[in-house]
Amino acid sequence: MPLPGHSIHRALASSLAPRAGQRVLDLGCGTGGTLRAIAELEPTARLLGCDADPEAIAAARELLGPTVDITVHDLNKPTAHKPGELDAVVCHDVLEFLESPAALVSEAARLLRPGGTAVFSHTDYDALIIHSGDRELTRAVCHGWAEFPEEWMEFSDAWMGRKVASLVQHSPLTVVGLDTHVTTATELTGFARHRIEQISDALRERAENGTGPLSVADVDRWVASVQESARAGEFFYAETAFLVRATATDQ
Numbered sequence: 068m069p070l071p072g073h074s075i076h077r078a079l080a081s082s083l084a085p086r087a088g089q090r091v092l093d094l095g096c097g098t099g100g101t102l103r104a105i106a107e108l109e110p111t112a113r114l115l116g117c118d119a120d121p122e123a124i125a126a127a128r129e130l131l132g133p134t135v136d137i138t139v140h141d142l143n144k145p146t147a148h149k150p151g152e153l154d155a156v157v158c159h160d161v162l163e164f165l166e167s168p169a170a171l172v173s174e175a176a177r178l179l180r181p182g183g184t185a186v187f188s189h190t191d192y193d194a195l196i197i198h199s200g201d202r203e204l205t206r207a208v209c210h211g212w213a214e215f216p217e218e219w220m221e222f223s224d225a226w227m228g229r230k231v232a233s234l235v236q237h238s239p240l241t242v243v244g245l246d247t248h249v250t251t252a253t254e255l256t257g258f259a260r261h262r263i264e265q266i267s268d269a270l271r272e273r274a275e276n277g278t279g280p281l282s283v284a285d286v287d288r289w290v291a292s293v294q295e296s297a298r299a300g301e302f303f304y305a306e307t308a309f310l311v312r313a314t315a316t317d318q
Contacts, residue, residue, distance in 0.1 A: 073100060073258055075188070075308055078248040079157055080104035082186045082310050085112045089154035092116065092178065094171065095142055095161030099127030102135060105157075115153075117146065142171055151180045159188040159308070163227035168234055176239035179315035187235055188248075188310040191228025197263075198303040201292040208289050211280040212266045215273055228309050240313035252304045255297035259304040263293055 079101045085091055089112050093102050096116030105112055114131070117140035118124050127137050140146060143166050156175040162168035175185045193213040199205045216223030224230070236242050252259035271286045273279025281289075296302040 074250060075159065075248055076100040076104040078246075078308075078310065079159055079186055079188055080108045082188075082244070082246060082312050083155055083157050083184060085109040085155055087111045088113065090115065090152065091155040091157070092146075092148070092153050094146075094156060094158040094175065095119075096127055096137060097123050099130040099135075099137070101157055101159060102127065102131055102137075106131070106135075117142070143167070145174055146178065148178050150177050151183075153178045154180060154183050156183070156185045157188075158186070160190055162187070162189055162231060162234065163192075163224040164222050166222060168224075168227070168230075169238065172234055172238040172240065176315055179240075181315055183315045185235075185240055185313045185315070186310060187231050187313070188308050189227045189231045190306050190308045191226065192306075193225035194228065194307060196303065196305040197293070198301060199289065199292040199296045200299075200301075201289065204285065204289050204292065207281060207285070208266065208270065212270055215270075215279050228307065231309055232311050235311045235313050238313075239316070241316055242311060242313045244310075244312035246310045246312070248308045248310060250304075250306050250308075253302060255293065255302050259302075262304065262306070263290070 085105055085108060091105055091112050091114055093116040096102055096118050102114050102116050106114060114135045116127060116137040119141050121139050124137055124139050142161060156178060165171055179185060195209050197205055197209060213225035232245055267286050267290050270279055270281055271283055274281055274283045274286060
């Protein structure tokens, strides 16, 4: 989940379009960025969140304060919420990590009241766009990061962005809208720097452990080429998230 302040959080909140007093759950809330964006859009919404990472939960609680109900929960398992208890559910960049992504979509349908809204969103990580001075090495890096997930991940599907619409279409939910959100940067700062560091750190760790597609020297050479592009004013970064909006019908 991107850090608070990332533009995807505002896009998710706008797509969800919360109304006064609604109970809204973020499945995989991370450090709380989307919940904060929802609160800014509709201050009277009753916010809930869950995530498997205790450190992220602690950060979300610090960001959002004591009025938001946030719990540690493994999203491979059903939540403790009752059927039809919620008005809206949002989920971003979570499905790729799950044993059964379809099960979480079905869980969202169970939780929503008839007419409730769900927004499932995912970045397509096998379609990153990065401009650097070494075209072939950049291709290898982007594909390598997508196909060789970070070592802490038990599951990862770099094509989840292009799969999320189909997952929701084959669920008890009814799809009512599909949109994209493209994050771009022309300077190696902020989120772009964070992503480049994330990619290089993950590939470097795999190289050191002998489990990745590239060598440490390859990764270091790529980072240098990205930095050189930034110094020359030629750096460009883009990633696309696909947002699927759906509604719940009578179960």
